Amino acid sequence: MTELREYLDKIDNSDTDVSVAEHATNLDSLDRLSQFRQEFHFPQKQGSDITYLCGNSLGLMPKRTQTLIEEELDVWKTRAVEGHFDHPYGRPWKSCDELVKASLATIVGAKTDEVVAMGQLTSNLHKLLVSFYRPTQQRYKIIFEDNAFPSDNYALQSHARLHGLDPQLTLVRVKPRQGESTIRTQDILDTISEHGDSVALVMFSGVQFYTGQLFDMASITSHAKSIGAIVGWDLAHAVGNVPLKLHEWGVDFAVWCSYKYLNSSPGGIAGIFIHESQTNERQQQMEHKRLEGWWGHDPETRFEMGPHFSPSFGASAWMVSNTPVLTLIALYASLQLFDEAGMDNLRAKSVALTGYMELLLRKSKHFTTSDNVDHKQFTIITPSNEHERGAQLSLKFNKDYMLFYNEQLQVHGVVGDDRKPKVIRLAPAPLYNTFSDVHRAVTVLNKVLDEY
């Protein structure tokens, strides 16, 4: 993928007009992952594919998802309960969660037993907070980001209250500095130090949903651990998007949904990570405070239906219910594509795609670096440094016009999404988006701003 970077550097540093469509075509011809686009269905508008830059909200449907789901429906139709044990495609339902473990582990940088596909993001977060947020009189604070995704905020506040604590005094929210949009790593580290041994939990999102900022997960994790706190990450916008090394970084737990960059179907099955240091001793695994159910029981003896819970090894002990096969299979279909493409290749292409989009946006006559955005103007609040962002760029508009401009993009077949009060998010997904998609989106945006 170095060809993409070299080409971008070349046009960035030359006198050529970067906005000519030929550059997009040339970049597409250098893209070694271009064949993956054909693996996806694109919604149509007036007979042609829409320009879909919304994979950070809901990933597109892989064509093979339909085939795999139809196979499962067929097994249900023809074998019913037998499908749990005897499955014509070699995917017995009783252990189907195992199908995705290795791929998920690779994507998040974990050992296979540290991850499991289960439940949904927020409800999984609740389950993990039961185990990993155990405040004491001394250590009870949660260091958290201001303007976090509402669901995470609600979940954390509710746990504070469940422990009889006042959320206002328990949640310490790190904010961007006055006049800045993103949070400085140093400010996060300083806040952690300042609250020291009163901190029970440090919990951030890997990639911030509104600004697109990718946090320095390695530094934040290591600093939080050095003061004795537990560290959890919400990877909703990070998984399948940016490089993750959860095991190596020493993260205690993480949660994610998989319908965004992982294309697992709307509301599809989510996933969790629990570091092996939390579970590798049998005794330790037994003593965890945890919400328990039969699917977290050791599979060897699960069907003996005994009176005592004997936990599975690793993260699987946190499973509660049996796996929803149809959404698990949908995730499996998409993960096959991630295995084939490789996260390193995807990230390299993603950096180029988003870099190209930024280059085009910054050349727009409507782009401003000022924070005070006027009618017909926009600025970019996502960090410009490629190490501090994933695929998404957050364009900030004047709040009176943002919704209107986003509507106009849709009218012209360009789909990003709006986040109130001021942001349109555009996220080219490296599995299926092209440089020509990016070119088209920016061209349409410019036209809309010229016009209105």
Ligand SMILES: *Cc1c(COP(=O)(O)O)cnc(C)c1O
């Ligand atoms: C998308 C997203 C969620 C979604 O939560 P669900 O439980 O899957 O509905 C939660 N947190 C963050 C940060 C998100 O971006």
